[in-house]
Amino acid sequence: MKAIIWTKYGSPDGLQLREVEKPTPKDNEALIKIYAATASRADTEFRRLKLPFLFAIPIRLYLGLIRPTRIKILGTEFAGEIVATGKEVAQYQTGDQVYGYTGLGMGTYAEYMCLSEKPSALLGVMSKRPTNITYEEAAAVPFGGLEALHSLGRANIQRGQNVLIVGAGGSIGTYSVQLAKHYGAEVTGVDSGGKLDMLRSIGADHVIDYKREDYTKNGQKYDVIMDTIGGSPFAGSVRSLNENGTYLNVNPKMIHRLQMGLASGRSNKKLLSWEGSYTTENLLRLKELIEAGAIKPAIDRTYPLEQIAEAHRYVETDQKKGNVVITLEHIHNPPSKEKP
Numbered sequence: 606m607k608a609i610i611w612t613k614y615g616s617p618d619g620l621q622l623r624e625v626e627k628p629t630p631k632d633n634e635a636l637i638k639i640y641a642a643t644a645s646r647a648d649t650e651f652r653r654l655k656l657p658f659l660f661a662i663p664i665r666l667y668l669g670l671i672r673p674t675r676i677k678i679l680g681t682e683f684a685g686e687i688v689a690t691g692k693e694v695a696q697y698q699t700g701d702q703v704y705g706y707t708g709l710g711m712g713t714y715a716e717y718m719c720l721s722e723k724p725s726a727l728l729g730v731m732s733k734r735p736t737n738i739t740y741e742e743a744a745a746v747p748f749g750g751l752e753a754l755h756s757l758g759r760a761n762i763q764r765g766q767n768v769l770i771v772g773a774g775g776s777i778g779t780y781s782v783q784l785a786k787h788y789g790a791e792v793t794g795v796d797s798g799g800k801l802d803m804l805r806s807i808g809a810d811h812v813i814d815y816k817r818e819d820y821t822k823n824g825q826k827y828d829v830i831m832d833t834i835g836g837s838p839f840a841g842s843v844r845s846l847n848e849n850g851t852y853l854n855v856n857p858k859m860i861h862r863l864q865m866g867l868a869s870g871r872s873n874k875k876l877l878s879w880e881g882s883y884t885t886e887n888l889l890r891l892k893e894l895i896e897a898g899a900i901k902p903a904i905d906r907t908y909p910l911e912q913i914a915e916a917h918r919y920v921e922t923d924q925k926k927g928n929v930v931i932t933l934e935h936i937h938n939p940p941s942k943e944k945p
């Protein structure tokens with residue numbers, strides 16, 4: 606099968622198209638024919654090993670000290686079709702159309718991949734995919750959708766509340782804006798200027814260009830502030846919350862965890878740090894929300910697998926709006942009348 610082999614840490618040139626052996630599913634695994642994947646921010650950060658120091662050491666030990674030797678295929682999101690199953694697989698069968706997130710298992714930049722049917726916080730989760738969107742769109746749902754759904758669920762948003770999303774134009778952010786709107790909130794999206802029209806188009810009521818305006822100094826108060834990138838000023842954000850408001854940091858650095866730990870319990874404001882929840886139930890909930898028209902994936906560009914290096918370079922220009930999708934040559938979207 607064709608796959609993009611990750612030959613070195615660093616530049617996108619290390620991602621090379623090769624012919625490799627097609628994997629065989631173990632007893633508890635399904636063999637998935639991948640039709641679409643994504644080039645995500647995290648893929649580019651792993652590729653360069655641009656990770657927080659304390660995280661980079663164990664990750665390097667896991668991936669390979671000098672170059673990636675244990676995990677050779679990058680990519681964490683996919684949509685595709687099950688083409689074979691191991692003898693213990695009970696929930697899926699050949700022909701099922703699925704989508705999912707592979708976490709540290711990675712491996713989606715390839716024509717085929719094996720995944721256990723049992724969800725794992727570290728090694729991935731899948732479910733049947735939404736039936737009213739294409740494979741390209743479905744591949745762009747799992748990571749951002751799962752993070753947004755679980756995190757905003759913890760904030761327990763009430764109708765009419767003011768919600769501010771930092772990094773609103775990214776993968777997590779675009780789902781967060783739409784979900785907060787779905788829960789009945791008045792939503793402010795914060796991102797760079799080139800993404801603000803897109804944010805309005807997916808439902809943001811107000812937008813702020815973070816390069817021109819500091820939302821912690823404009824006198825506005827919010828019931829929920831959700832930081833998807835871990836770049837928001839902590840003290841200013843907490844001051845910008847209403848009484849009983851919630852500050853949610855989905856990508857906290859060590860310093861943020863420390864700040865939140867020290868400040869927690871000192872006021873009636875709730876401070877929540879990232880907590881992963883990659884479950885089949887949440888993927889199925891996202892499927893329902895998409896099929897009901899409540900949320901939809903924001904797709905910026907699509908590249909064929911062979912142009913993965915270009916896709917990574919584009920993500921690293923910081924112009925990406927929502928998601929960048931990777932398509933496989935053998936992609937086969939069912940005709941709209943016969944969608945599953």
Ligand SMILES: NC(=O)c1ccc[n+]([C@@H]2O[C@H](COP(=O)([O-])OP(=O)(O)OC[C@H]3O[C@@H](n4cnc5c(N)ncnc54)[C@H](OP(=O)(O)O)[C@@H]3O)[C@@H](O)[C@H]2O)c1
Pocket residue numbers: 645646647648650681748749771772773774775776777778795796797800815833834836837856923924925927
């Ligand atoms: N995607 C994954 O699989 C994954 C997994 C684990 C962790 N994460 C981490 O989670 C974070 C968010 O992920 P993502 O996939 O949503 O990233 P993303 O798609 O790159 O979105 C992040 C957005 O935040 C904007 N931004 C940057 N600095 C900002 C600031 N100070 N204020 C407001 N907006 C700002 C970026 O815009 P500009 O670039 O134009 O400034 C971009 O639109 C990333 O740091 C990523 O490393 C992602």
